[in-house]
Amino acid sequence: MKDLKEVNFLLMGTPELARDVFQSIHQEGYKIVGLVCQPDTLTGRDKTITKPPTKIWAEANQIPVFQPEKIKEENQFLNHLDVDFILTLAYGQIVPQVVLDKPRFGAFNFHGSLLPKYRGASPIRYALINQEKETGMTLMKMVMAMDAGPIYAMKRLPILEDDNYTSLLQRFSTFTSQFALQVLPRLCRGELSPIDQHEKEVTFAPLIKKEDEHFNLTLPIDSLLGWIRGLADIPGGYFKYGDKKLKVFHASIFNRSQMHPIGMMIKADHEGLHLQVNGGILNLLHVQMEGKGKMLGAVFGNGHRQLQGQLLT
Numbered sequence: 001m002k003d004l005k006e007v008n009f010l011l012m013g014t015p016e017l018a019r020d021v022f023q024s025i026h027q028e029g030y031k032i033v034g035l036v037c038q039p040d041t042l043t044g045r046d047k048t049i050t051k052p053p054t055k056i057w058a059e060a061n062q063i064p065v066f067q068p069e070k071i072k073e074e075n076q077f078l079n080h081l082d083v084d085f086i087l088t089l090a091y092g093q094i095v096p097q098v099v100l101d102k103p104r105f106g107a108f109n110f111h112g113s114l115l116p117k118y119r120g121a122s123p124i125r126y127a128l129i130n131q132e133k134e135t136g137m138t139l140m141k142m143v144m145a146m147d148a149g150p151i152y153a154m155k156r157l158p159i160l161e162d163d164n165y166t167s168l169l170q171r172f173s174t175f176t177s178q179f180a181l182q183v184l185p186r187l188c189r190g191e192l193s194p195i196d197q198h199e200k201e202v203t204f205a206p207l208i209k210k211e212d213e214h215f216n217l218t219l220p221i222d223s224l225l226g227w228i229r230g231l232a233d234i235p236g237g238y239f240k241y242g243d244k245k246l247k248v249f250h251a252s253i254f255n256r257s258q259m260h261p262i263g264m265m266i267k268a269d270h271e272g273l274h275l276q277v278n279g280g281i282l283n284l285l286h287v288q289m290e291g292k293g294k295m296l297g298a299v300f301g302n303g304h305r306q307l308q309g310q311l312l313t
Helices: 016-027 053-060 076-080 123-129 165-188 221-231 297-303
Strands: 008-013 031-036 041-043 048-050 085-089 107-111 134-141 151-158 237-241 244-255 265-269 272-277 280-289
Touching: 008 016, 016 031, 016 053, 016 085, 016 165, 031 053, 085 165, 107 165, 123 134, 123 165, 123 221, 134 165, 151 165, 165 221, 221 237, 221 244, 221 280, 265 297, 272 297, 280 297
Parallel strands: 008 031, 008 085, 085 107
Antiparallel strands: 041 048, 107 134, 134 151, 237 244, 244 280, 265 272, 272 280
């Protein structure tokens, strides 16, 4: 094995979390021979070209960037790279075997759950949706089956009562950077032993779809609160009031009384927004009506008293 700071890493990742972790690895002095990320996107009405966060960071540090539309078909750039390890974190495409076979010492993935729990695209969200008390980060060797490779290291992270997706993701940034810097020296020296995942304990965290953002009022109150936390602040889940979306970013359980029709707004005034759901009443603390800005539930309720007694769907 080479000296640790002479080991060649190819990084694969796209969003802010990957950028923050990769930056920590780079600042520690590890040698990075390239970054692979998703292609640029067109955003807004004017179709502005938006670069992935990891690409912006890599270009600022003179790191070569590769953005295949389909890495399964476009991976010839690897022929020109000397790669000891591939490290991935939220890359966004299935990595084919031809790429996994390229690095001298293997391809490894940082996955945001305590595997084998929550394999898939949305592990952090589903930990909140399912009201878990803890989550974490797993370093695993990549295989062709999704998130199914042997585990090399794991670190746990408590989920706080007031965490939502945005706040938990922010804490993941520092947490995962520290974890990476702890395990990379041991990985490079061959000191980590693989442990196979227990297939009977596997659960999945599929990609959140547009239709999932519309809250299901038939869910029990605790499950509904989990969905509110798991979707906030981005994209934000919603109820429907007529043809308008009422997004809810923060809510709490007011009580567990079931006295009104499910979906009825039983209070809408300066004291707040109280919504009858299945098994109790939710206090909607931060909301946004479609076409308007975010505001406190009490402020919104004071300006929309006509909502009281109305049914949301």
